[in-house]
Amino acid sequence: MAEINKLVTDGLQQFIPEEWIVPSSLHEAMSYSLMAGGKRIRPLLVIAAAESLGGSREAAMPVACAVEMVHTYSLIHDDLPAMDNDDFRRGKPTNHKVFGEATAILAGDGLLTHAFYSIAQASRRYHVPAEDTLAIVEELSSFAGPKGMVGGQSADMEGEQGITSLDQLKYIHIHKTGDLIVFSLKAGGRIASASLEQLRALETFGRSIGLAFQIQDDILDLIGNEEKLGKKTQSDIAMNKVTYPYFIGLEESRAEVDRLTRLAKEAIGGGTIPSPERLFQIADFLLNRDH
Numbered sequence: 001m002a003e004i005n006k007l008v009t010d011g012l013q014q015f016i017p018e019e020w021i022v023p024s025s026l027h028e029a030m031s032y033s034l035m036a037g038g039k040r041i042r043p044l045l046v047i048a049a050a051e052s053l054g055g056s057r058e059a060a061m062p063v064a065c066a067v068e069m070v071h072t073y074s075l076i077h078d079d080l081p082a083m084d085n086d087d088f089r090r091g092k093p094t095n096h097k098v099f100g101e102a103t104a105i106l107a108g109d110g111l112l113t114h115a116f117y118s119i120a121q122a123s124r125r126y127h128v129p130a131e132d133t134l135a136i137v138e139e140l141s142s143f144a145g146p147k148g149m150v151g152g153q154s155a156d157m158e159g160e161q162g163i164t165s166l167d168q169l170k171y172i173h174i175h176k177t178g179d180l181i182v183f184s185l186k187a188g189g190r191i192a193s194a195s196l197e198q199l200r201a202l203e204t205f206g207r208s209i210g211l212a213f214q215i216q217d218d219i220l221d222l223i224g225n226e227e228k229l230g231k232k233t234q235s236d237i238a239m240n241k242v243t244y245p246y247f248i249g250l251e252e253s254r255a256e257v258d259r260l261t262r263l264a265k266e267a268i269g270g271g272t273i274p275s276p277e278r279l280f281q282i283a284d285f286l287l288n289r290d291h
Contacts, residue, residue: 055192178210
């Protein structure tokens with residue numbers, strides 16, 4: 001994880017081509033959030049999925065960087081006063097607190113748009129077949145758009161205690177968080193020319209760990225360490241938001257994370273994915289994480 005984190009971070013430092021003329025305030029705001037740290041879980045999943053099928057790490061890098069751009073844009077916009085109104089992210093002031101709301105919005109817009117340029121480089125530089133690159137672009141548009149992450153964010157904005165049901169909360173978690181994780185795994189598979197059966201296995205793995213990941217976030221918001229998390233805990237309570245612990249309790253939530261992790265590992269076992277060991281380890285890490 002540390003190796004891939006450094007690799008992706010190094011790659012993101014040159015995310016804007018040198019010859020491009022970009023306003024310095026916009027470039028600085030985009031870089032500020034991209035370089036603010038984080039576990040780089042989604043890029044890690046792109047690369048791990050590609051390598052589990054014998055694919056090239058180098059060819060996976062442009063897509064790994066792209067998904068981190070999309071994830072970062074979503075965090076910048078999520079933190080805005082009109083949405084979650086957060087002052088800190090990963091222990092640092094949020095983008096709008098440093099650069100102002102207008103620049104923060106544009107920084108998010110820039111990262112989202114530039115992600116598709118980055119994906120195209122997988123084909124131009126590393127000869128990923130055009131058909132596979134097109135499928136990756138199509139799936140990122142779908143998983144990150146109105147029926148995916150943005151739809152989940154919209155439902156999350158409307159959700160509150162006394163109104164939102166457990167099924168609606170599951171919808172929010174599956175789309176707001178899970179869809180980008182599913183995308184990452186399938187994109188890695190496509191870079192390695194995965195079969196339909198392998199893509200289905202990676203999607204099932206991603207669906208399970210994506211939901212587990214967000215339930216664990218619900219748990220950590222309730223009982224986590226603020227210093228490790230880099231943001232205030234119990235923010236969901238303060239904003240009257242529903243969570244898995246709110247509906248089924250803390251211990252049942254922990255049991256659900258464990259159950260989903262087991263389902264994820266079963267989906268890619270049995271020989272469908274030739275070398276699933278790293279994906280197993282990532283699933284275990286996410287199960288046991290404390291920030």
